[in-house]
Every structure is written in structure tokens, then in C-alpha cells.
Amino acid sequence: MRAIENLFQSPVVVAASSLSLADDGLFPEERAHVENAVAKRRAEFGTARMLARKALAELGAAPVPLVPGPDRAPVWPQGYTGSMSHCADFCAVAVARSREVRSLGLDVEDLRQLDPSLLELVLTPTERRWLQAQPEDVRPMLPITLFSAKEAYYKCQYPITRGFLDFQDVELAIDPGAGTFEARVVRAGWSDAVARLGGRFVVADGRVHCGVELPQAGA
Structure with a gap:
């Protein structure tokens, strides 16, 4: 994870892990978004949400559903911004307070x-x-x-x-x-x-x- 932390100079919190199914940890709105998806896609989606909530909690944010918008981009809680990414068996998320960082790309x-x-x-x-x-x-x-x-x-x-x-x-x-x-x-x-x-x-x-x-x- 240190590799990702070194990417940013602003106050950014990162979280990363291998992919795993996290259906039970999702909000109903999130489960509905991927209910017809294959297991790998559900693992990508669910792992990203678990990591995002973990990182947001470090910044003081309450846990909320993180459902993509119509353009499939993540919708972050008011006052925060972030970015998600995953590859074959790895997922990473970076978040920051929007008063400090206008936008992030990971x-x-x-x-x-x-x-x-x-x-x-x-x-x-x-x-x-x-x-x-x-x-x-x-x-x-x-x-x-x-x-x-x-x-x-x-x-x-x-x-x-x-x-x-x-x-x-x-x-x-x-x-x-x-x-x-x-x-x-x-x-x-x-x-x-x-x-x-x-x-x-x-x-x-x-x-x-x-x-x-x-x-x-x-x-």
C-alpha cells in the first residue's frame, strides 16, 4: 500500500487489498446495482466499496452507500472526493477531503x-x-x-x-x-x-x- 501512498503529495488516505466477495457488507442500493453481475464483478464492486468506506472513516465520514451515477463514475459523499481502481486480484481506493483536494485519479x-x-x-x-x-x-x-x-x-x-x-x-x-x-x-x-x-x-x-x-x- 505504501506504493500508492507515495503517489500523492496532498492529504490523501488510501486503502488496498486483494479482491473478495463482500455482498453482505453492501448497502441494499449497492447490492441492487450488481445483483445480476458475475462473481468477479461483484467482488470488484464490493471490495472497492469496503475499502472506500474504510478510507473515508479515517477522514471522519459516516458510512453511506457509494452507488455509481448514470455515467458509472463513483458518487462520493458531500465534502469528499476519491478514485477507485482494480486489476486482476487487487483493488485500491484513494480519498481526500474536497476542501483540500479538488479531484483525484488512481x-x-x-x-x-x-x-x-x-x-x-x-x-x-x-x-x-x-x-x-x-x-x-x-x-x-x-x-x-x-x-x-x-x-x-x-x-x-x-x-x-x-x-x-x-x-x-x-x-x-x-x-x-x-x-x-x-x-x-x-x-x-x-x-x-x-x-x-x-x-x-x-x-x-x-x-x-x-x-x-x-x-x-x-x-
Whole structure:
């Protein structure tokens, strides 16, 4: 979990665990949301809610249902913001008080080679040229890091803009040695508040973890 804590500089609480069925711990509204889902999906959904309530409790929040909105994005209690992510058998949640952090984006991915057929979909031409210039021994695992960084950025910007972006709309400048990146929207007319955001990534325990935060002004 320390890998995730290191992703954020703002006052953020994180919780993480392996996936498990948690149907009995869900509110009725939450159970109704996944009652027809397969066991794996229920485990993803339930584990995320258990972890989110645990993290929110550390900030003083009372336990409440966390049912996604019509756009499938998490709806956080008034006064809080957060982000959820899961991969094959792991789930992580990051939450913060909205008076300190305006928005968060967290993504976790199993460390793996991205299918070559996806490279042109995920990476911009500039990113593909950058990839080819990297040392051959690290090159195979960099695309999944770029993928995860874009996912984390997207999750952070979405509550601000409610706008959808394709992978090609976001271009990254990444520093593998420092574990940092900057995401820049190359589509014209995007909100200045999130058009360029910095983030961090950590590779640990067979996963890549990426985080992006938008602190409140003056926080």
C-alpha cells in the first residue's frame, strides 16, 4: 500500500487489498446495482466499496452507500472526493477531503506487455517515437505505464469537465527515473484547470500504480 501512498503529495488516505466477495457488507442500493453481475464483478464492486468506506472513516465520514451515477463514475459523499481502481486480484481506493483536494485519479494495472495491436490506439506518434528511443530492456513494460497514467489522468479530470477523452487526446511526458509524468490534453478547447496535470507512478508487487491529483487553490 505504501506504493500508492507515495503517489500523492496532498492529504490523501488510501486503502488496498486483494479482491473478495463482500455482498453482505453492501448497502441494499449497492447490492441492487450488481445483483445480476458475475462473481468477479461483484467482488470488484464490493471490495472497492469496503475499502472506500474504510478510507473515508479515517477522514471522519459516516458510512453511506457509494452507488455509481448514470455515467458509472463513483458518487462520493458531500465534502469528499476519491478514485477507485482494480486489476486482476487487487483493488485500491484513494480519498481526500474536497476542501483540500479538488479531484483525484488512481489507476492500478498488472505489469504486463501491452498487446502490440493496441500501441497505435493508446500511444500518440510522439509517445511512440519516445518509446523507441528508450533502452531495449525496459521498453516492453513502458506502454502499460503510459496506459495507466492516461487512465489516472482521465479519472482526475472527469469530475471537473464531465468530458470524454480518447487516448490520442492526451499526450504524456514521462520521466521513468523520477517516477513522474505530465499529462497534456492536445484537443483544443479543454478546460484550463485540467489541461495539463502532473502525476506519479510506482512499479511494485507486479503492478504499476499511477496517481494524479488536483489540489484546491491555496491548499
